[in-house]
Amino acid sequence: MGQRIVFHVDANSAFLSWTAVHRLKVLGEQVDLRKIPSVVAGDKASRHSIILAKSAPAKKFGIQTGEPLFQALEKCPDLVVVPPDYGLYVETSRHFVKVLRQFSPLVEQYSIDEAWVDMTGTERLFGAPRLAAEAMRKRVLEELGFTVNIGISTNKLLAKMAGDFEKPNKVHTLFPEEMEEKMWPLPVRDLFLVGAATQAKLNKMGIYTIGELAQTELSVLKKRLGKYGETIWHFANGRNADAVAPVPAENKGYGNSTTTPRDVETHEQGYQVLLSLCETVAARMRKDGKCGSCVTVHLRTKDFVSYSHQCMLHGATNNTEQIFGAACEIFDEAWDGETPLRQLGVQVTHLTQEPYQQYDLFSGVSPEQYEKKLRLDETVDGLRDKFGEEIIRRAKFARDPGSHMAGGLDKARRTGVTKAVPEEF
Numbered sequence: 073m074g075q076r077i078v079f080h081v082d083a084n085s086a087f088l089s090w091t092a093v094h095r096l097k098v099l100g101e102q103v104d105l106r107k108i109p110s111v112v113a114g115d116k117a118s119r120h121s122i123i124l125a126k127s128a129p130a131k132k133f134g135i136q137t138g139e140p141l142f143q144a145l146e147k148c149p150d151l152v153v154v155p156p157d158y159g160l161y162v163e164t165s166r167h168f169v170k171v172l173r174q175f176s177p178l179v180e181q182y183s184i185d186e187a188w189v190d191m192t193g194t195e196r197l198f199g200a201p202r203l204a205a206e207a208m209r210k211r212v213l214e215e216l217g218f219t220v221n222i223g224i225s226t227n228k229l230l231a232k233m234a235g236d237f238e239k240p241n242k243v244h245t246l247f248p249e250e251m252e253e254k255m256w257p258l259p260v261r262d263l264f265l266v267g268a269a270t271q272a273k274l275n276k277m278g279i280y281t282i283g284e285l286a287q288t289e290l291s292v293l294k295k296r297l298g299k300y301g302e303t304i305w306h307f308a309n310g311r312n313a314d315a316v317a318p319v320p321a322e323n324k325g326y327g328n329s330t331t332t333p334r335d336v337e338t339h340e341q342g343y344q345v346l347l348s349l350c351e352t353v354a355a356r357m358r359k360d361g362k363c364g365s366c367v368t369v370h371l372r373t374k375d376f377v378s379y380s381h382q383c384m385l386h387g388a389t390n391n392t393e394q395i396f397g398a399a400c401e402i403f404d405e406a407w408d409g410e411t412p413l414r415q416l417g418v419q420v421t422h423l424t425q426e427p428y429q430q431y432d433l434f435s436g437v438s439p440e441q442y443e444k445k446l447r448l449d450e451t452v453d454g455l456r457d458k459f460g461e462e463i464i465r466r467a468k469f470a471r472d473p474g475s476h477m478a479g480g481l482d483k484a485r486r487t488g489v490t491k492a493v494p495e496e497f
Contacts (some may be wrong), residue, residue, distance in 0.1 A: 080231035084240035086185035087125035190316035229312035256283025329417030370417035381406035
């Protein structure tokens with residue numbers, strides 16, 4: 073068998089490109105958003121309105137993905153701002169992956185706009201790796217109207233590193249024999265999984281480039297950074313044995329968080345937000361046939377101080393009311409009731425396939441009552457799937473203009489693929 077060949081395919085400025093293509097080809101607009109200073113961002117009035125994607129002309133003004141919209145407008149007052157359309161992005165992503173599968177059945181989607189493709193053994197069909205990548209790049213452009221970067225190597229890590237070289241609309245290689253020339257001179261921050269905090273720790277150790285990290289004694293890194301230090305040392309040396317996995321790994325937990333339009337200053341306000349989060353978390357669990365026995369509540373103050381508390385349930389469940397009750401108890405225990413909160417989150421872990429309960433004689437809830445709650449949840453899920461999430465809401469949200477199903481993602485985006493963001497050491 074020949075050398076393993078892996079492609080990393082990444083759509084260039086995906087959200088903006090996909091919006092631009094839709095407006096040109098479907099809506100018949102004449103102006104291409106990619107050729108003018110433009111960004112995709114949320115509501116200007118929202119305090120968590122940030123730049124989700126930017127055009128190349130916008131980048132020339134110093135506008136960065138992830139920065140607040142108001143700062144971008146200060147840099148470029150004539151900036152064209154378009155709202156995100158997650159339904160469009162999910163649909164475009166499906167077509168994107170479908171094109172990739174025309175080249176290989178082994179496609180692993182890493183996020184909504186990027187994927188790995190195992191091209192091992194396809195040389196007789198598509199030619200040498202670079203020729204195959206050029207054919208893939210052109211196919212995406214011709215059929216879907218947007219550009220991609222493609223990185224080529226012998227494993228997923230090096231292919232992704234190659235794909236992040238010069239953009240847009242490029243094909244790059246990074247084979248093991250090319251690491252010393254192409255990868256090692258790069259800042260250590262450019263290495264996969266190395267964030268700003270880790271960069272600062274490495275810089276304090278005198279490590280500034282990926283090459284310097286690769287040549288550092290492993291024992292030193294393990295002593296300072298633990299297991300994580302060993303991981304990034306292997307990455308710096310180009311080692312990654314993960315296979316391209318067409319079937320995504322199962323969730324280890326379900327969670328949602330939301331930044332509130334106004335600070336949460338009372339317990340009642342907090343309960344309202346928690347209920348909206350529990351609605352979406354529990355619905356996702358039921359859709360996947362999962363139950364959980366550990367509930368965690370994450371809080372962030374207006375001064376950006378984050379902390380969390382958790383508790384174990386007497387059994388495993390995906391019942392909205394039960395998860396919400398636990399979340400409220402944790403919230404009351406964790407929050408001092410005085411410090412304003414700007415963000416809340418709910419997470420359920422310790423998953424099982426089937427629900428189970430340890431009933432307490434003093435709880436007031438019988439097995440029959442619990443079964444009725446489960447059936448009610450299933451009925452509500454069915455109605456929302458058929459008629460939309462707004463078809464039914466709890467009475468507590470009858471007069472509340474805010475979302476009754478929060479979590480930072482609308483229905484379309486909740487059904488799509490979101491990138492798994494690794495926790496930084």
